Amino acid sequence: MGIIELQNVSYADGDQTIIHHVDLSVTAGDFLTISGPSGCGKSTLLKLIASLISPTSGTISFNGKNQNDYDYPTYRQQVSYCFQQPTLFDTSVLDNLSLPFQIRGVPFDENKISALLQLVDLPLTFLDKKIIDLSGGEKQRVALIRNLVFPPQVLLLDEVTVGLDTRSKTIVQALIKNVQHQATTLIQVTHDETEIAAAAHLIEMRQGALQK
Amino acid sequence: MSQLLVNNVTLVFAFALVLVAMLISYREKLGLNKDILLSIFRAIVQLTLIGYVLKYIFKINNTFLTILMCLFIIFNAAWNAYKRNPNSNRNYWETFAALFISTTITLGIIMLTGSLKFIPSQVIPITGMIASNSMVAVGLCYRNLHSQFRDQRQQILEKLALGAPIKLAAITILRESIKTAMQPTIDSAKTMGLVSLPGMMSGLIFAGVDPVSAIRYQILVTFMLLSTTSLGAIIAGYLAYRRYFNDRQQLLDQN
Numbered sequence A: 001m002g003i004i005e006l007q008n009v010s011y012a013d014g015d016q017t018i019i020h021h022v023d024l025s026v027t028a029g030d031f032l033t034i035s036g037p038s039g040c041g042k043s044t045l046l047k048l049i050a051s052l053i054s055p056t057s058g059t060i061s062f063n064g065k066n067q068n069d070y071d072y073p074t075y076r077q078q079v080s081y082c083f084q085q086p087t088l089f090d091t092s093v094l095d096n097l098s099l100p101f102q103i104r105g106v107p108f109d110e111n112k113i114s115a116l117l118q119l120v121d122l123p124l125t126f127l128d129k130k131i132i133d134l135s136g137g138e139k140q141r142v143a144l145i146r147n148l149v150f151p152p153q154v155l156l157l158d159e160v161t162v163g164l165d166t167r168s169k170t171i172v173q174a175l176i177k178n179v180q181h182q183a184t185t186l187i188q189v190t191h192d193e194t195e196i197a198a199a200a201h202l203i204e205m206r207q208g209a210l211q212k
Numbered sequence B: 001m002s003q004l005l006v007n008n009v010t011l012v013f014a015f016a017l018v019l020v021a022m023l024i025s026y027r028e029k030l031g032l033n034k035d036i037l038l039s040i041f042r043a044i045v046q047l048t049l050i051g052y053v054l055k056y057i058f059k060i061n062n063t064f065l066t067i068l069m070c071l072f073i074i075f076n077a078a079w080n081a082y083k084r085n086p087n088s089n090r091n092y093w094e095t096f097a098a099l100f101i102s103t104t105i106t107l108g109i110i111m112l113t114g115s116l117k118f119i120p121s122q123v124i125p126i127t128g129m130i131a132s133n134s135m136v137a138v139g140l141c142y143r144n145l146h147s148q149f150r151d152q153r154q155q156i157l158e159k160l161a162l163g164a165p166i167k168l169a170a171i172t173i174l175r176e177s178i179k180t181a182m183q184p185t186i187d188s189a190k191t192m193g194l195v196s197l198p199g200m201m202s203g204l205i206f207a208g209v210d211p212v213s214a215i216r217y218q219i220l221v222t223f224m225l226l227s228t229t230s231l232g233a234i235i236a237g238y239l240a241y242r243r244y245f246n247d248r249q250q251l252l253d254q255n
């Protein structure tokens, strides 16, 4: 049995059905890649798995237990979603990187953050930067490490390398590799040709359904 | 106190002042004439009624009736604040709780200090004054909360996705809204005496009270308004933000 299991999951918004009867089993430690045309429902699928929205019908389970039987914040800490075009919140980079500590009620650990920043090629002085002063690629990298301060069991990546220059992209891809080696289960959505070519386990999505 | 007399003839002449407002509205195409007339009409009817009701209540000086009248004021203030909440998923009793608690706590403290006696001619006007200020603050809090939930939607989603409980996800905008709601009271306290001689004090001076005594009342009123607006906004805000989420701690769609 997989770490994440979707059984006959559908999602409708009003009378528009966005996800149609999806069955999916993701094995622990797997690195699953999902691709498909724009608007086919990839982001919606990840948000369902992250419990940011709930299926209209069908069930999603995590470690054999129904999503709804978990405490929702605890669940989202373990099944962590990184948005397509993420935005940073509040004022500074520090605000963003200290939230994971606040959420868990533990004191801010500067060494840990320093190491993470280093992984995405950013200096520790970045903590004091105002978020409006960051470039797009820098924002994307800061957003991604927010999800990794406390490594989740499952990481959901929604086109996190889109719009990055070659250098930022290489850095982020290396980080993702690194995360995979730490036994985190990964589900990524991508349009990127090289990422699709390198995918160990690829699923195509069409109009709200997964292709077999 | 004959100099305080306003008779009906005076009022008819003073109606010219309303005509000034209507003329401006007409010339500037503000489209407010119907609203102005309606508001004037309501003010006249409501005040006339309340004048007679108060006269009666003051005369019979009954505790139960006094409390009833205060509850009536709070009920109405809550209804008005409730209607200012743009969230379709709102709840009247939460607004009532905010108004009721903020007003009664403030009244209670003032009565404990002995500066206010439980007689209708003191309790009722003061209840009206603090409830109406709390009402404005609560309404401001609601509007600000709503616009922030709209503008900062993505930020809240990001925080939820990182595993924040709804309170932590909303705390920045909740604080901001409460602050916005209290700001007018704080600002007006700052300019008090320099810009305006506020209602309570003006009234006392009008009625011939020594200005130095009148300011003491005004200081008391300022304390009361600060207490009641902050209590009202905090209670209203903490109850209202939860209604932007469902019981699965997901952010609801705005319509």
Ligand SMILES: Nc1ncnc2c1ncn2[C@@H]1O[C@H](COP(=O)(O)OP(=O)(O)OP(=O)(O)O)[C@@H](O)[C@H]1O
Pocket (backbone or CB within 6 Å): A013, A018, A036, A037, A038, A039, A040, A041, A042, A043, A044, A045, A084
């Ligand atoms: N909150 C929403 N309300 C209504 N419709 C929505 C909502 N979110 C997404 N949709 C619709 O659902 C469909 C799938 O959207 P989704 O964002 O999942 O697509 P996607 O596959 O991630 O596309 P892209 O590759 O462009 O990111 C689209 O038709 C979109 O318009």
Ligand SMILES: [Mg+2]
Pocket (backbone or CB within 6 Å): A042, A043, A044, A084, A158
């Ligand atoms: Mg998408």
